[in-house]
Amino acid sequence: MDATTTTTRAARRPAGSARPVWSKVPQVTAAFWLVKILTTGMGETTSDYLARTLGPIPAVGSAGLLLAAALFAQARTRRHVPAVYWSAVVMVSVFGTMAADVAHVALGVPYAVSALAFALALAAVFGLWRRTEGTLAVETVSGGRREVFYWSAVMATFALGTAVGDLTAATLGWGYLTSGVLFAALIAVPALGHRLLRVPSVLAFWWAYVLTRPLGACFADWAGVSRQRGGLDLGTGPVSLVLAVVIMAAVGWPAAAARRASRTAA
Template sequence: MPRAAQLERVATKVPEITASFWVIKVLTTGVGETASDYLFHQFAPLVAISTGLIGLVSALIAQFRARRYIPWVYWSAAGMVSVFGTMVADVVHVGLGVPYLTLTIVYSLAVAVLFAAWYASERTLSIHTIVTRRRESFYWATVLATFALGTAVGDLTAKTMQLGFLASVGIFAVAIALPAIAHRALGLNAIAAFWLAYIVTRPLGASYADWFAGPTSDGGLGLGTGPVTLVGLVAIVAAVVYVTKRQVGVPEAAN
């Protein structure tokens, strides 16, 4: 991308951080988990991955072309990042046999490198300062990496550590509250608190989705990936319609 295009200023195109944001974020992570599993069960791996990649690229093109924050465009992109991020983590584990612990370490390093590069370039990691194409590119690359990391962490606790889906839900439900507590009680930087909580939404959403969809023999409720994905999509659409009508998520642009 030409440097002029990278530095092109755009309107802030990310949601305001409200309760609605966190609800939809967790829903998209859950749907990403079950949708990925459903595609792999229904189609050959290459077809499933190609479908996920095409969906991801299409959604991101729409997001980058948008002139402002549009809820359905943004959350479509977030949903496809969730699906493809799950696929990446699962393919590396299942196809290449890389342990979840190793993946967790590798993806943690990838996220750290992206944060470091983003900060070195822009001197901020605040999502409310994403007002150039370059910052928007850093944002979505980081989001994709956090989804892959969260997938590996969720599978690490549920499968490698054999804690099960429901116990993992409890662990990550507590974990997601810790950054907010640290921010309010201990003065943790608001940007750090946001990103720590953001990363945890992935294993939290994946754990509850796996609990609903997983077979009873694995500690799940046995509802199946297809039905859980469908119900999750309906819930996401309803939530996005709600925030669209309320016009939630149009923060002031910052420099």
Template sequence: MTTDLLTPIRHTAPVRSAASKVPEVTVYFWIIKVLTTGMGEAASDFLAHVFGPVPAVVLGGVVLVVALVVQFAVRRYVAWIYWTAIVAVSVFGTMAADVLHVGLGVTYAVSAPCFLAVLAAVFALWFRVEGTLSIHSIRTRRREAFYWSAVLATFALGTAAGDLTATIGLGYLGSIALYAAAIAVPAVAHRWIGLNAVTAFWSAYVITRPLGASVADWMAVGTSRGGLGLGLGPVTLSWTLAILGFVGYLAFSRKDVRSGPVA
């Protein structure tokens, strides 16, 4: 990727005039993003335990469709609608990776590269059609469709990657340390080496998934597996409450709403 990703090739009137459908990237964005990844990991496993794998996947799929329909229906970014869709994607993205592994016997070493290829294909098509991968350009239905396709692929990829590192010897704490260090790399590269903002953003975005999921798994699993043994239900509930708190604050303060037009 080059710095050309920062500048859309096509500028149309609807893109200039339409309201943004995504939040401004602030520290709150990254906090909530990590929280949704952990909550999605714990909630997916909790729902599968309570209802069974098949009903849980069906329920997760229905909630995802409804959340995205509402997100596409609104004409501008609305905090609670957007983050509800992200949570739904997080839960279903986890289920997608788990279905391949548990249901079909596909190893994480195979599924992770496959999800990476899917994400690369989404990015390639998105850039070919729209000329940009910048989230500040999400002002048309088509770009929004590309955006949510990429988001879903990042969650599935991150789930597979996090489970892969946890099962090949690193464990949950080792995975947390690995991804905590990895997520700093795009920020450092952007700040001091000149990595363009779009590449840095999407690189960090992918890494938030295995980071948050590893923390949630570590909190939920038993001490015999190297965790705190808090359980899936309490972890799901506590992370959900944290998300509600931050999203409620943003809905009230509007600190994540971009002001002014974006070229």
């Protein structure tokens, strides 16, 4: 799964290196991981809030339409546009949460079973992507077929992460805070493995990417749910709103700074 198997210079770059100008995925930096974790938390609480406010069916339908619109806008771009990209990630987070919750609540599928099913789906996407394109390196995503594979993998990781997070927090009874601390520790494993054991960068990236979902969701649930459920009882609506503001600031400020720097240089 190492990016060095590709034949192009851009595809040989590891997941944390400079992003080619034609890539439609942001450079993988500390800021990337921070915003990614925030979007997972927002997706969890927003999904719960919409399902309770609108009802499950209207919530899923509305989220599906917004997801389709966000992915269409992302597909129409010719380069990485932060606002468009992260809007798509947020909607994938919301809809992915609903997919896992519907499988459990409406269909009665245990979280352990749905987690296994989503894991197999993700493995199938990775296998087909790897076989077709020769690499899973995200910096090579420039549109077309690679972008379809990328977003398919992203949606599968969100659904998988949601099922795993609910499995530990609810089914196993560990609670949201304990589960969040567990995933915070686990997410350091791929980074250490890449540094110390030379785990391929692409494998380490996707390993960590899957774990961002239960990590952000568990802490967001802990903040939003009632004290009877082991939370801080801040409410899923207010938590979603705060996370949305923080995400917009985290995405918008660097973009604005880059534009100012460009004008100054010109």
